[in-house]
Amino acid sequence: MKFQLKLIDSAALKRLTILAIIIVSLLVFGWSLMVWMPGESYRQALPPLSASEIELKDRLQRDVETLATKIGRRNSGNYSNLVAAKDFLSQELATAGYTVKEQKYTVDGKTFSNLEVEIPGSSLAEQILVIGGHYDSAFTSLGANDNGTGAAAVLSLARSFVGTKPLRTIRFVEFTNEEPPFFWTKNMGSVVYAQAAKQRGDKIVGMFSLETLGYFSDKANTQKYPPPLSLLYPTQGNFIGFISNIDSRELLRNTVRSFRAQAKFPSEGVALPSMIQGVGWSDHWSFWQQGYQAVMITDTAPFRYPYYHTMDDSIDKIDFDKLARVTSGISKVISDFIGLQE
Template sequence: MILKNVIKPTRKKLFLLVGLFIIAGAFLLASGKNESIQSSKTFADTALVRKHLTALTQTPQFRNHKNIEQLNAVAGYIHQTFNTYGDSTAYQEYKVDGKIYKNVMTSFGTENKKRIIIGAHYDVCGDQQGADDNATGVTALLELARMLKGQKLKYRVDLVSYTLEEPPYFRTENMGSYVHAKYLKDNNIDVYGMASVEMIGYFKDEKGSQSFPVGVLSWVYGDKGDFITLIKKFSGAGPFVKNFISNFKGSEKIKTETFSAPKFVAGIDYSDHLNYWNFDFPALMITDTSFFRNKNYHEPTDTLETLDTKRMTKVIDAIFLSIIHLK
């Protein structure tokens, strides 16, 4: 996820209107009722979560775009884990500046035509572990692979771990998610929807630990960083997004908020889902709100020790239940 300055309209009137506009949408989203969904005997394993987080963060080099050998080693670890559980596992390779970069993909329920994409990027920004950003998202995919094995699914499920989400490639055609989304579009693949798992491991219960792109939103959501957020398009999200959100909240695994706002509001499209939006696929982001909460964002202090793996595991459970109960 890429950090930019929070947008500050130059006129106070515009700022107030935007704030009220978003708050109205937030209240509308919060007013929807979500029925509880049936639980499952399959759960994310906290020990495996920690194992994967350690493997992704405790590496000889940092997994950024400059360290291609390290990126390949991480891609290999993801591929090996995916291959243990998936119906089919593959690399999607492409070239940037003469170097080969790799997305890693595995699929379940391949007998189904219509598919959903659950994605997370495995590269980091600069010289840092990137524990929350985004070892947590990749770990979710690795655990989901184990949990989905043998499940009877209504849709094909593709788990995709992307390369080159971070600067200097963010918002360019070199993003792994751009390459993947374009492939789906070019080949007319029937996609029900996509969910980007972007930073899901940082939680704080202290007052003042949560900030927002528009300050008055704290009136709606409170100022404690104790929830996970599902971010959707402001309009035209589609049935996949609506169904996924309903299932996620209905799982009752973790305190959850939904958020929708125009693209100019900071943070709305700061992850891989933006490329699926750009190719007109329904998509949403699952996030702990990144830099609006986690001040270790894009810093060397984004380490394994800062994560709340217990609550992170609950997020993975909620994603799993959202997938298997999709209508």
């Protein structure tokens, strides 16, 4: 009887061992597939802003102030303000030296516009990098952080690359109608843009969606996550996030590697299934639908920002010092990706 019990215990132990090996293997596989990122997040005190970063900070603040304070709520329900935001961005891009392409489409008798400027590449011209952010705001919000910061960052980045000679083609796009009621519908501005690009056969090799970039806190428990990510990432909302779906993880890792090598600012990255809450909550989602690789760069919006989609999303909530650092880091990532001729 004792011998039989030992056999049973031995068989049970063997099954438990196999189960443990399977679980550990799945955890290791999941970690390597989704969580592991190259390089290390910057953890030291932030250095003083450089002269160019101070200038960038001032430009970003002026542009967000125009969008969120002077213009304010800008969407289909505040249509004249949406047009004013479009006109402002178009004029600024033209003043920087670009020929602005306006992709117009009509919904319920109203005309909406995506704005695109392009710097053609040379030896790799057929390969296209898109840098985009939406300029509309939620109906209930002034939209300083969401997404005045993203729209202003796209504008500043476009200005900074004027006169450069990239190997790959680069496009800067200001999207309309990201917010409800157009979110994840055929009339979302980035959906209209990505579908047209696919129909033309554009070879978009990467897309960066700049979404809600300007709110940071060093306090504990200021950062939330969809479960179970809270077990893996810091509780202080002081980092910039890089997020993709599983199919875009190569682009994500190259982006994080470049940012961490050159930008002295905390960063976290993760590649997740697109059905997880928050993963597809911006214009990068539209490019995933067309089979393009895309990454969202964000302060994580409602998972950190207490004023998300409210009238308190105003310019005084934005940390323009850190927004400038992030935008400067993104500029260096873009330079790495497109390759610049001397």
